[in-house]
Amino acid sequence: MDTQKNRHQAPKILVVDDRKENLFAMQKILQVLHCEVYVVQSGNEALSYTLRHDFALILLDVNMPEMDGFELAELLRSNEETKHIPIIFVTASNKEDQSVFKGYESGAVDYLFKPVNADILLSKVKIFLELNRRNKELEAIQSELERSNESLREFAQVVSHDLKNPLNVITGLSELLIARHSADMTPKGKEYMNQISATADRMNHLITDLLSYAQLNAKSVTFGNVDLNEVVMNVISDLSSTIEHNEGQVIIQDRLPIIQADATQMYQLFQNIIANGLKYRRKEQSPIIQISLLEGNEPDTFVIQIQDNGIGMKNEDIPSIFTPFKRLDNAKAYEGTGLGLATVQKIIERHDGLMEVESILGERSTFRVHLPISQGF
Ligand SMILES: Nc1ncnc2c1ncn2[C@@H]1O[C@H](COP(=O)(O)OP(=O)(O)O)[C@@H](O)[C@H]1O
Ligand SMILES: [Mg+2]
Incomplete structure (x- = not known):
């Protein structure tokens, strides 16, 4: 679909009424709007028009011979291509009709009484055109995102x-x-x-x-039940040669929860933070990383704290470490890409959590990962 073209096209309105004089009157009122108005005299004609044009709105006479307005609306609603088109029913004031409109609560539907008042008609039509314009914009953004x-x-x-x-x-x-x-x-x-x-x-x-x-x-996130004890054990076992080489220790102080999360992303999250803790060690001190569980601020959330005894960071530098490729001056002597914490940040966002960091330069860094136990769908 060429969204660029659609965005600049005048919106199309279809008016359906079996009486020529009504169509004529409607056309006259609607001509002040910046839109293309199509008029037809029967439900069958209307159906064939809706298949060929993308209408922003249909103004539909309820009382027509052969196929009446409600029958036509049912047909439009049952078709994938046309079910989204808003309808304004035009009717002689009649209690029976009003109860039928209630049945259409789900869709974008409104109604007008005959004789049609020009101001009311225009204001209702404008609301639907505005709705249509916003939907088109959303569609364009959506397809841009997909691209x-x-x-x-x-x-x-x-x-x-x-x-x-x-x-x-x-x-x-x-x-x-x-x-x-x-x-x-x-x-x-x-x-x-x-x-x-x-x-x-x-x-x-x-x-x-x-x-x-x-x-x-x-990628989209695939949520499943993830045992964080297992995740952290896997990370530690995959880092075992680094741990040994640095004569380091990773101490798990508490049992961790089982949560709804993407297992691969949870691995990436802990891998990056623990690997940083081992890497950014002080020369004179072998690295010790402590992992503990704290209570969350809100119900059904928890906090995992990962604390190291490494080179630390200046307070004012902390916000920048989540920027892709950002590496602090005291880390330049260590190998790295500056993408680890940017990845961590993104994973936490995708799980509706947040990250807190505290650090003392030359002493330690503390990372607190706040996550919900389950993901609301
Ligand atoms: N545990 C830590 N101790 C001290 N500095 C850290 C620690 N973790 C991260 N940093 C700082 O944050 C920067 C970004 O980290 P990261 O995104 O993992 O990239 P990388 O480790 O590849 O440099 C690091 O370059 C370092 O300056
Ligand atoms: Mg890193």
Whole structure:
């Protein structure tokens, strides 16, 4: 659908009445509006018009021979293509009709009494046109969003295959060179080889992080029951070589809850925060990370606190650490992409939670993740 074109088109109104003089009168009143007015004299004609045009509104005479206004409205409501079109019934004041209108509460429906008062007609029509304009705008935004999500998905696809594959070749070959041919190399040659390997490793990390971040924007969240004890145990076991290498400890002080969440995203969340805690350690101190459960401020929410004893941050820097690619000065000596906490932030948002951070420079950082136990649908 060409939304750009639709947005600038004058809205179309269909007037259905079996009497020519009524159609003529309506047309005359409606001509002050910036819209295209179509008039037909029967329900059958109206049906065929609605299939060919996108009407913002139908003004429908209730009393017509053959197919009356209510029958036509039923037919329009039963068709996917036309069921959204608002209808204003035009009727002689009659109690019976009014009770029928009540049956249409769900749809955008209104009614007018004959003889039609021009001011009332115009004000009702304007309300429906405004509604139509807003719906069109919403549709345009929606399809724009879908387009941009689609291009993000494509981007992720391109990144994962077209960039990662050649990079894997570089990594693989440089490892092979170091393993099998380093005896033939000069010390300088070996140094360059190691640099190539380390750089390829860094690029690999960057691509992985970019991919996780981009996919978060594009993918919908799949909520299921997630046992956070399991999630944290998996993270710790996957980080075990880093923990050993740093002579670190990750201490889980409380049993964690089982919550409604996206399991993969919960893993990413804890992986990033715990890995940061291990990474941003002080030189003289082996890293200790403590994970505890605190009560939430609101019912059915909880808080998981992850505290480290690392390099810490200045208070004024804390808000910026969730910005993609942002890395603080005291972290520049450590490897990183600056995408971890941006990803964490997005995951928390998608779970309707929030993040609190406290830190003392040179001493410790405390991350508090607030999450609801269940997700309202
Ligand atoms: N536990 C921590 N202790 C000290 N600084 C941290 C900690 N976690 C994050 N930071 C700061 O926040 C920045 C952003 O973190 P992150 O998004 O995970 O990126 P990365 O770790 O790749 O640099 C880091 O570069 C660092 O400056
Ligand atoms: Mg990180």
